Amino acid sequence: MAGVTRPALPADLNDKARWRAWAREVRAALPDVSDGVAGQARTLLRAVGARRVLAYRALPGEPDVSALHGEFELLAPRARFRPEPRLTLHPWATATEVSRFGALQPPQDAPQVPLDTVDAILLPGLAFDRSGVRLGYGGGFYDRLLPAFRGVTVGVIQGALIVPRLPADPHDCPVAWLLSEAGACAVGGVVSPP
Numbered sequence: 001m002a003g004v005t006r007p008a009l010p011a012d013l014n015d016k017a018r019w020r021a022w023a024r025e026v027r028a029a030l031p032d033v034s035d036g037v038a039g040q041a042r043t044l045l046r047a048v049g050a051r052r053v054l055a056y057r058a059l060p061g062e063p064d065v066s067a068l069h070g071e072f073e074l075l076a077p078r079a080r081f082r083p084e085p086r087l088t089l090h091p092w093a094t095a096t097e098v099s100r101f102g103a104l105q106p107p108q109d110a111p112q113v114p115l116d117t118v119d120a121i122l123l124p125g126l127a128f129d130r131s132g133v134r135l136g137y138g139g140g141f142y143d144r145l146l147p148a149f150r151g152v153t154v155g156v157i158q159g160a161l162i163v164p165r166l167p168a169d170p171h172d173c174p175v176a177w178l179l180s181e182a183g184a185c186a187v188g189g190v191v192s193p194p
Contacts, residue, residue: 034058045154051072069092073092085144115148120152121154
C-alpha cells in the first residue's frame with residue numbers, strides 16, 4: 001500500500017463489526033489488483049490440477065477473477081434463503097441477474113452443479129488472517145458450504161488485507177491457500193504452489 005497509511009488494526013480481536021469496518025476502509029483506498037490476482041490464481045489452479053472452480057462475481061473493491069473463465073470451468077454461486085440459507089452452484093455464464101448483495105448471480109432456475117464435482121473454490125472476503133480464517137460479510141453462506149467440500153480452498157484478497165489474526169468462530173473453515181497480487185501461500189507457510 002505504497003503512499004497510503006493503513007488504519008490501525010482493531011484493538012478488540014472479537015469485534016467482527018469493527019474488523020469489517022476496518023477492512024472496508026482499507027479496501028476503499030487500495031488500487032485494483034485484479035490482473036495480478038487473476039495471474040496468481042491461474043498459476044496456483046494449474047499447479048494443483050484444478051479444472052472445475054467455484055469462483056465469485058466480484059463486488060466493488062474485490063479482486064475480479066473473471067479473466068480465468070475459458071481457461072477453467074468456472075462456476076458462480078447463488079445465495080438462497082429458503083428453506084435455509086445456502087449457496088447453490090451454477091455455470092459461470094448463467095450469472096446474469098443482480099443479487100441483493102450487488103453481485104451478479106445465476107437466476108433461480110439455472111442448472112445446478114453438484115459440489116462434489118468441484119476441484120477448487122476461490123473465496124472472496126473482507127480480510128483473511130495468516131492461518132486462513134476468513135472475515136466474510138456476515139451471511140454465513142460459505143460457512144455452510146465448506147464443511148462438505150473436499151477440494152482446494154483459496155482465499156482471494158488484496159495483500160494489504162491479510163492480517164496476523166482475525167476473530168474466529170468454531171464453525172469457521174480456514175482456507176488451505178491465501179492468494180493475493182503478490183502470490184500464493186499455503187496456510188502453514190509454504191510460499192509457492194506445489
